[in-house]
Amino acid sequence: MIRFGTLLAWLLAAGVVAGMVAGAVAAPSGRLMVYTSQPSDQMAKVVEAFRKTHPDIRVELFRSGTTEVMNKLQAELAAGRPQADVVLIADAVAITQLKNDNRLLSYPGAPASKVPAALIDPDRTYFGTKLITTGIVINTNLVKTAPRSWKDLLPASAAGKTILAHPLYSGAAVIHIGTMVQQSEFGWRYLETLARSGAIAARGNGAVIEAVARGEKAYGVIIEYMAFNAKAKGSPVDFVFPEEGVSAITQPVAILKTSRNVEAAKAFVDWQLSVEAQLQSVTQGYFPIFPDIVPPKGYPPVSSLKIMPGDFAAMLANDESNKRRFTELFGG
C-alpha cells in the first residue's frame, strides 16, 4: 500500500518533469513577439492581414503607450532576457535611443526602394511605415470660425480653451514639441505664451480628443487620424492643417538584435514596407508613404502637406531638456 506522502512526492516529481518537457517541446519555432504603440484594434487587423501571407508565423503582441513599451524593454534588458523580436513605435526619437544603446539589428536587405529616404535610418536599423501629422482639432459647436494658423491659438480667449498632448505621454507630442521649438516663428516663446494664457497638457492624444469632443475644450493639438476617425463616427469635431505646416511622425519598425526569430522578424518588416500594408493603413486613417497610393477619404493629398522642417539630431540631443522644460511650463 503506497503511503500518501510517497504518492504525493511521486506526483510532484512527475509534474516537474512534465513541466520541463512541455517547456522544451513548446519552444516556439514560429513565434513573433511584436512590441508596439499602435492602437490594439488596428494591430489586430494588421496581424490578420500579415498572417494571410505568413500563416505559419504566430504573432503575439504587447501594446501600450510608447513609454510603457520602452519601460518593459528596459526591464527585460536589465533582467537579461529581452522577449521582443520587433518594435513598432510612434516616433524616431524613442527608437533612436534603442539604436544608440546598440539594441537594433541592421537590415540592409529590406525592400525599402519606394520609401522616401527621409523615413529610413541611414544605417538601416529602422524604417518609417506611415505618415502621421499633428495639427489642430476643433469642436464645431464651440468654434464658429476655424483657425488657419498655429498663431490663432495664442490669444487668451483661445489659449485658455486649448489642450495639447504631453510629450511625457505621447511619442507624437515629442516630435511635435521638438519641431515647434526649432521653428524661428514659434520657438519656446510660443509655448510659454500658451502656458501663461491657460492652455493645459493631457495624458496622450486620446485625452485630447476626449476633451475636445465633449466640449470641455475648444481646441486641441492632436494627430490627424484620431480627429478624422472621431469625425467619421459623428463627433462634433473637425481637423485643421495649419498654414505654417504640421509636424510628422513616421511610426518606425525595427528588429532587435536579441531576437530569437530573425527570419520571421524580417518577414514582418518586409510586409510593413509593402503596398498591401500601405493600403491597409489607409483604411485605418493613415497617410500612405508611397506616392502613388490614394490617401483616406477627406484627407488632403500627401503632396499638398506642408511639413515643418526639423533637425532630427538636435531633437534627439535635446529630448530630455525639452521634456523637462515642457513639464516646467505645463506640469507633469
Add this chain to the structure above:
Amino acid sequence: MASVHPASYFFGKRRSPWGRRRVLIIALAVYVVALGVLPLARLFVEAFLPGRGGELFGVLLQQWRTPAAQTALIHTLEASALATLVSVLIGVVVAFVLALTDIRNKAALTFVALLPLLVPSQITALAWIELTSSSMFALLGLAPAPGETNMLYSKGGIVLVMGIEHSTLVFLAVRAGLRNLPRDLIEAARLGGAHPLRVARSVILPLALPALLAGAALAFVASIGNFGIPALLGIPGRYTMLTTLIYQHLQGFGPRVLGEVAALAVGLGALAVAGLLLPVVVRGFAIQGGSAPLEPFPLGRSRAWAESLLWILLTVIAVMPLVALLAASLAPALGVPLRFDTATLANYRFALLEQDATLRAFGNSLLLAFTTALVSAAVALPLAYFATLRQSRTARVLDAVAAVPYAVPGTVLAIAIILVFLPPVPLLNVSLYGTIGIILIAYLARFLALVLRPTMAAMGLINKNLDEAAQIAGAPLLLRLRAVILPSVAPSVMAGALLIFMSALNELTVSALLWSTGRETLGVVVFALQYEGNSPAAAAVATISVALTLALAMLATTLRGRLPEGVVPWQA
C-alpha cells in the same frame, strides 16, 4: 491509562505545537518575501548604488536633493493626508449611521456605499470633471466660466476625488469593526442616561478606533500610491506628486533610469511603512468582543432627515459616476449628446463581438480577482493570528513590509517583478513571464495589505481565552484557526477579500506592463480603448464589468442563508 486527550483521539499522533507553528510561520515568511519583498529589494538595490562620482548612496542623495523631488514629497504628504481625512470622515459617518441607527433600507445603502470601488478611477474622475462643468453647477454659481480652468485641476480637486475614491476602504473596515462592539457597555451608557451622540463619542468611537485606524492607514497608503488621479487632475493643475514624478523619470531610457526610479520609490515605500505603523502606535482600547448584535439607536423625528442626507451623499459619491459611465457607453460617438434617438448599443456590440480581447480579459480578470482574494485571505488569517495573538516578531515584521507593494506605483512594482521573475525559476526551469502566472504573483504581492489591515484590527479584539481553551483541549493549530479564530474575524476577512476582489478586477498600472496577447486584463482593455480615443467602447466594457460584479453580489445575497453571519457585508 486514560491520559489521552479527547481531541487527539480523533486527530492522531499529536505533534509538538512548536514544530507546526514554526513551519507555518516560515511558510508565511517565504510567501511574503518571495512575492513582495524580493522583487522590490532587487529594484531598490539600484537606489543604493554609489552615484556617478562614486559617493556613497550617490543615486539616492542626488534624487532627493532636487527641488522637484522635495516639492513632490511635500505635495504627496499634503494631498494624501487631507484625502485620508476626507475618506475617514465619509467612511466613518456612513458606517456609523448604517451600523448603529434604525435607518431603513440598510442593505441597499450599504451596497451603494461600496460602489465607488467598482468604477475605474479614471472614469470617476472624468464624471466629476463633467459634473463641475455641467449646467447644474452653473445654476449654483459654482461652474467655471468657459475658458477658465476647471477647479478640479488643483490640490483641492485631487484631495476631493481621492478622498471619495478611498472612502470605501475606511467604510468597510469600520463597519466590520463595529460588529464586534460589546453590547453591555453601550447599553449601560444609555441606561445611565447618556445622549446617543455622547455615547457615540465617548464609548463607541474609542472602541471602533482600531478598525478606524486600519481603514485610515489603507486610505493613506492608497493615496500616496495613486497615479491615475494625480495624472488626470494634477498635470493640468501643475501639482506634481511622487507618483507622477516617478513616471517622468520612466521616460528616460538607459541603465540610469532604474536607479532614479528606485530612489524615488524607496521614499514612497518608507512613507507606506510609516503610514502602516500608525494603527500600531496609536492603539485603541481592546476589549473582548460581544456576540449579540447591537440594538439600533432610534432616530425618531430626525430619521427622515438622516435618510435623505445619506441618500444624497451616497448618490453623489457613488451613483453619479455610474450614471455618467452608462451614459457614455450608450453615446454613438464622443461628444454627441445622449438622447433617446441617439442612444445605441453599438459600443457593446463592438466590445463584446468585434474585439475578442474583451471576453478574454473578463475571464482573466475574474480568475485573477477570485484567486487573489482567496489566497490573500487564507494567508492573512494565520499571519494576523501570529502577529496579534501569538506576539510573533517575525509576523509583525511581515505585516509591516506587506504595505510596501501596495504603496509603490504599479509601474514600479511591475518593473521589479519583471526583474526577478523574467529569468526562469530555479530548479523548475520554467519562466512565468508572459503567462497569467506573473500577473497573479504581482496581484498577490500588491493586495495582501488590503485584507491584512482589517484582519489585524479584528484579531486584536477577539477573546484570547477561546483560543487558549481550544489549545488546552488539544486542538491543533490549523483546526483552531479554522474553527475558533476564523468565525470571530470572518466579517473583517470577508471585507478585506471583497476589497481585493473589486480592486483586482479593475487593476491597471501593474498589468499594463505584464500582460501579453491572451493575457489581457479588464483594466488594460478599458485603458487601451480610452487611450486610443474610443472612450464610448471603454465605457461599455467598464459598464459590463460593473454589471457582472453586481450580478455576483446578487448571488452572494441570495446565498446569505448558507453563509456565516456578517460575511456578506451589506446584509445586517
